[in-house]
Amino acid sequence: MKNQYRALKCRSRVLLIFFFLLLTVIGVLSLCIGASSISVMDSILALIKDNGMARAIVLNLRLPRVFMAGLIGIGLGTAGAVFQAVLRNPLASPFTLGIGSSAGFGAVVTIIFFNGLVNEYAIVTGAFVFTLLSSFVVLGVSRYKGTTAETMILTGIALMFLFSSLSSFLQYLGTKEEVHGIVFWFFGSLSKAGYKEIILSGTMILVPIPFILRFAFDFNLMTAGDESAGALGVNVPVIRMLSIALASLMTAGAICFTGVIGFIGLVAPHIARMIFGSDHLFLIPASALIGAVLVLAADTLGRTLWLPHIIPIGIVTSFIGVPFFLFLLIRKTKEYW
Amino acid sequence: MIQMKNLDVHYGKTRVLKGIDLRVNKGEIVSVLGPNGVGKTTLLKCLLGMIKPGSGFIKMDDLDILKMSLTQRARFIGYVPQALPSRFPMTVFDAVLMGRKPYVRFVPSGEDLEIVSQVLLSMNLSHLALKEFDRISGGQKQKVLLARAIAQEPCYLILDEPSSNLDVKHQLEVMDMLKTLAAKKNIGIIMAMHSLNLAARFSDRIVMLKSGHMVCNGPPAEVMTCRTIEMVYGILVTINRANGYPYTIPLSPVPVNKINSELLN
Numbered sequence: 339m340k341n342q343y344r345a346l347k348c349r350s351r352v353l354l355i356f357f358f359l360l361l362t363v364i365g366v367l368s369l370c371i372g373a374s375s376i377s378v379m380d381s382i383l384a385l386i387k388d389n390g391m392a393r394a395i396v397l398n399l400r401l402p403r404v405f406m407a408g409l410i411g412i413g414l415g416t417a418g419a420v421f422q423a424v425l426r427n428p429l430a431s432p433f434t435l436g437i438g439s440s441a442g443f444g445a446v447v448t449i450i451f452f453n454g455l456v457n458e459y460a461i462v463t464g465a466f467v468f469t470l471l472s473s474f475v476v477l478g479v480s481r482y483k484g485t486t487a488e489t490m491i492l493t494g495i496a497l498m499f500l501f502s503s504l505s506s507f508l509q510y511l512g513t514k515e516e517v518h519g520i521v522f523w524f525f526g527s528l529s530k531a532g533y534k535e536i537i538l539s540g541t542m543i544l545v546p547i548p549f550i551l552r553f554a555f556d557f558n559l560m561t562a563g564d565e566s567a568g569a570l571g572v573n574v575p576v577i578r579m580l581s582i583a584l585a586s587l588m589t590a591g592a593i594c595f596t597g598v599i600g601f602i603g604l605v606a607p608h609i610a611r612m613i614f615g616s617d618h619l620f621l622i623p624a625s626a627l628i629g630a631v632l633v634l635a636a637d638t639l640g641r642t643l644w645l646p647h648i649i650p651i652g653i654v655t656s657f658i659g660v661p662f663f664l665f666l667l668i669r670k671t672k673e674y675w
Numbered sequence: 676m677i678q679m680k681n682l683d684v685h686y687g688k689t690r691v692l693k694g695i696d697l698r699v700n701k702g703e704i705v706s707v708l709g710p711n712g713v714g715k716t717t718l719l720k721c722l723l724g725m726i727k728p729g730s731g732f733i734k735m736d737d738l739d740i741l742k743m744s745l746t747q748r749a750r751f752i753g754y755v756p757q758a759l760p761s762r763f764p765m766t767v768f769d770a771v772l773m774g775r776k777p778y779v780r781f782v783p784s785g786e787d788l789e790i791v792s793q794v795l796l797s798m799n800l801s802h803l804a805l806k807e808f809d810r811i812s813g814g815q816k817q818k819v820l821l822a823r824a825i826a827q828e829p830c831y832l833i834l835d836e837p838s839s840n841l842d843v844k845h846q847l848e849v850m851d852m853l854k855t856l857a858a859k860k861n862i863g864i865i866m867a868m869h870s871l872n873l874a875a876r877f878s879d880r881i882v883m884l885k886s887g888h889m890v891c892n893g894p895p896a897e898v899m900t901c902r903t904i905e906m907v908y909g910i911l912v913t914i915n916r917a918n919g920y921p922y923t924i925p926l927s928p929v930p931v932n933k934i935n936s937e938l939l940n
Binding site: 566616 | 723725745746748749750752753754756763764765766768769770773774776777779781782783788789791792795796801804805827
């Protein structure tokens with residue numbers, strides 16, 4: 339029986355390795371295709387030796403983009419899995435607690451009041467500050483009113499409405515150019531990804547992961563309800579607050595440079611759950627990998643399908659993500675949530 | 676030994692438990708009886724440290740439970756809830772493995788897996804090990820929850836109406852398991868019960884609550900009397916004895932005029 343159980347977990351481990359390999363393959367593939375016609379061979383060679391123009395394009399344009407896409411997918415996928423676990427809600431995503439709309443509001447504020455169109459780092463800072471602000475409000479309210487999943491979700495939804503109306507109000511006041519800039523930011527784009535941005539986002543996204551994995555077994559217990567987890571020795575309120583703080587940080591890292599790429603954080607954990615089941619020791623890394631695969635695939639399609647135009651990543655993720663998700667939902671054989 | 680001393684609990688301004696004094700020894704089964712809303716669950720939650728009493732204290736082997744860490748408490752006392760949320764998408768093995776939480780540092784070890792296997796085997800649940808928890812029957816679920824608490828290796832076990840959702844056969848099986856557990860592993864068991872007859876047959880002691888007060892505390896044969904049950908539940912009963920156990924047969928609610936005349940007296 340113990341061995342059968344081990345075999346079951348072994349299957350999950352193999353699947354994780356498979357998704358890691360898949361991610362690597364898509365990453366390499368995505369390095370080889372793009373607007374300029376560089377051959378596959380040249381693209382790969384560019385990684386190891388100097389072959390002029392090809393190296394410049396691959397190393398300076400494509401490679402950072404691939405890294406950024408992967409990081410964002412990891413960030414949103416993990417954060418989504420964490421929010422769904424601690425809020426015990428299948429609709430939870432990195433944006434449930436109003437994070438998406440507050441980031442948007444931050445961007446709008448900087449574009450309109452702080453000349454964000456000229457200085458793009460201003461937008462990033464604005465989005466980041468407001469992202470953290472909204473999660474602090476949620477955490478603050480729940481500290482005062484009890485850290486139940488319901489309190490948090492309701493506070494988050496209320497904040498979401500507040501921030502989107504505030505954004506709309508400011509857009510109403512803004513000039514044509516400003517509104518254009520705002521709309522563009524909301525689409526989401528990876529075109530600004532450089533190595534500096536990767537280091538900053540990467541730190542915010544990767545550093546929390548070991549801490550979150552440390553909580554994975556506790557998340558399993560929390561699916562059985564706060565009381566029964568508490569009786570088994572899980573400090574539910576503390577774990578819930580810490581996880582939300584960490585996941586919010588990851589979300590902020592993922593969206594501050596690239597805009598709101600909404601769907602991944604909802605759908606990656608669900609796909610992972612369908613394939614891996616609900617053991618968070620596997621579900622969390624799986625959500626990270628699947629998120630990365632989805633963002634990377636979406637971005638690669640977005641910048642190659644309709645050359646020479648680039649379709650914004652936020653739009654492509656929904657275009658390919660939604661049908662795929664519905665397909666899985668219809669095909670699934672057992673209740674997985 | 677669990678010792679509750681002069682326990683008072685308030686929800687806002689309402690006093691839910693009043694001056695409860697109760698001791699539970701290791702190896703002993705104590706059933707808490709009383710109608711709905713009388714404070715049974717509150718009493719259990721106090722024992723689990725989920726509710727802090729307004730006054731009085733609870734000591735477990737001479738340690739104040741409110742001063743224990745969560746993990747320490749979880750090693751002392753296991754809890755079998757009435758039911759899990761309707762969706763619990765894990766295998767039975769995973770569900771039982773959760774009982775090892777107080778001993779797990781990061782991920783469950785080989786030893787944890789071994790203990791879970793042993794528990795499942797001893798409870799005849801091996802064939803369910805890799806089934807989804809959501810897909811097994813209510814009676815099996817109750818047994819799995821019990822298995823989880825046993826994997827926790829506690830000194831005391833708290834159960835919230837362990838028999839209420841079960842058919843007759845599963846009721847007897849679960850009760851038998853509890854009896855064996857108390858006898859063989861010397862675990863002290865406290866359970867909230869609705870069924871008077873199961874409680875009378877399987878408990879060493881019965882405690883009855885009425886509006887937060889402890890009305891009686893003693894062996895079933897002594898405390899299960901027509902008068903006590905009438906007073907606690909507001910029903911008229913006859914009590915038969917068979918195989919040494921008192922069996923309660925409910926007859927009718929206490930007539931209103933009788934209640935009124937008692938109030939006047």
